[in-house]
Amino acid sequence: MLATFSSTKRAVLLGLITVTVVVGGLLLAADVDPRVVAGFVALSLVSRGTTAWIAHQGKQVTDIHELRRWSNALDISLVPMGALGGGAAILVPRVESGVSPFWFGLLLSAAAVAAANVLIGHGRSRPFIALTVPLLGLAVVSCLLVGGYTGVAFAIGGLSVGTILFMDNREAGAVFREARQFEEENRTLVAELEAANALLAHQVHTDSLTGLTSRAGLRPYLEERQAAGGSLAVVYVDLDGFKTINDELGHAAGDQVLQVIGGRLVTAIRSNDCAARVGGDEFLIISAVDEAQTCDDLVARVQACFDEPIDVESTLVSVGASIGAKQSSGHEDIDLVMRLADGAMYEQKRDKRRRSTDVLNEAAGRGRSG
Numbered sequence: 001m002l003a004t005f006s007s008t009k010r011a012v013l014l015g016l017i018t019v020t021v022v023v024g025g026l027l028l029a030a031d032v033d034p035r036v037v038a039g040f041v042a043l044s045l046v047s048r049g050t051t052a053w054i055a056h057q058g059k060q061v062t063d064i065h066e067l068r069r070w071s072n073a074l075d076i077s078l079v080p081m082g083a084l085g086g087g088a089a090i091l092v093p094r095v096e097s098g099v100s101p102f103w104f105g106l107l108l109s110a111a112a113v114a115a116a117n118v119l120i121g122h123g124r125s126r127p128f129i130a131l132t133v134p135l136l137g138l139a140v141v142s143c144l145l146v147g148g149y150t151g152v153a154f155a156i157g158g159l160s161v162g163t164i165l166f167m168d169n170r171e172a173g174a175v176f177r178e179a180r181q182f183e184e185e186n187r188t189l190v191a192e193l194e195a196a197n198a199l200l201a202h203q204v205h206t207d208s209l210t211g212l213t214s215r216a217g218l219r220p221y222l223e224e225r226q227a228a229g230g231s232l233a234v235v236y237v238d239l240d241g242f243k244t245i246n247d248e249l250g251h252a253a254g255d256q257v258l259q260v261i262g263g264r265l266v267t268a269i270r271s272n273d274c275a276a277r278v279g280g281d282e283f284l285i286i287s288a289v290d291e292a293q294t295c296d297d298l299v300a301r302v303q304a305c306f307d308e309p310i311d312v313e314s315t316l317v318s319v320g321a322s323i324g325a326k327q328s329s330g331h332e333d334i335d336l337v338m339r340l341a342d343g344a345m346y347e348q349k350r351d352k353r354r355r356s357t358d359v360l361n362e363a364a365g366r367g368r369s370g
Contacts, residue, residue, distance in 0.1 A: 004127060008074060009055035012048050012081070015113065019044040022109055023088050030092045030102035040091065044084045051077040078130040086110050086138035090145065099150055103142070107154060110139045114165055128166070136162040209255060210262030212283070213276035221274045221286065222334055228288075232328045233295040234337050235285040235302055236345035237265070240320035240352065242281040245312075253312045254281075257319060264305035269298070284338075295327040322349035 020041055027037045054077050058070035089106040114132045136158050143155035205217025213221065225232060239261070246254040258281065265275045265283060273287040287298050302323060309316040324345025328337040 009052050012052045026102045026105045030100050032091050047081040051081055075126050075130040079134055082131040082135035083138055085113050086135035089142035099146055107139055110135055111161055207277040210259055210277050212262050213274055215278045218276045231289040233287045233289045233298050234326050234341040236324045236341045237283040238322045238345055239281040256312050257310055260310045268301040268305055295325055299325045
């Protein structure tokens, strides 16, 4: 409907030249009373102005019921406009030869207007019929008033032209409807494709178990933070004894532990920081370092995530972690900083294992001496 309002308004405004210059000039040249010509042109201008105003108002409406109401008003306004266009030839006075040459010009003008509006309303038949039926109908009446062979021949020609134009309008309407259908289908396909791409990107960049950023999603975040500039804190976290949890309580319990730890890490960081799961039981925190947060502050908050045991199917499980941190000044290669933090985490894990081994050896030694 909106396309109908747009095309009708454009066609009506362009037709003002036809009414005032072509039709008005032909009527004056045919010795029609200037007052009659002035009245005819004035009525035509009012009719076209009314149609253009209705089309403009209809373009502003979004409610479907209001659109239909303005569409009906548009169809009604096209009837007098078409009648004035087709009735112009009736005003031409008879001459001794029976047919004024200007009469032919007015009929040609009416046929041209009808042909020019084949696509009015983007192929919708109602606007086309509302305009062309009275236009060609009165043109045929004018032919019959002339009488004789010429009048009958032109009357038949007018009816033939109307039939041809109506069929062309119907075919044009089918083309426009098919085009709109393809457009809608394409729009739907594009929307579905964009949604699928967004879902795929989310799945790729998000860890399915914990909901944290995945290893793949970490790179875009790092590039964004590096572009913003400033110092970054990189904290690697690796759970201690996680294999024992899986072996003794099962993998479902292990998954629950990972989910709880992931949730705690999210609450320990700021909204513009990143918590990622980069391995089976390994996590990575990236955070901007400023006056409000130092690297040590971040490590302390991460460490606090392991202070409370986790309830796994009514069993309290204490989970420890090895943590390695490194702060960049904003100029180092971020990948190097990440490797250094990762190395610091594994060094802490090795220290814990050495201390544990030393404790066991010391206990074994005391047992032998006893």
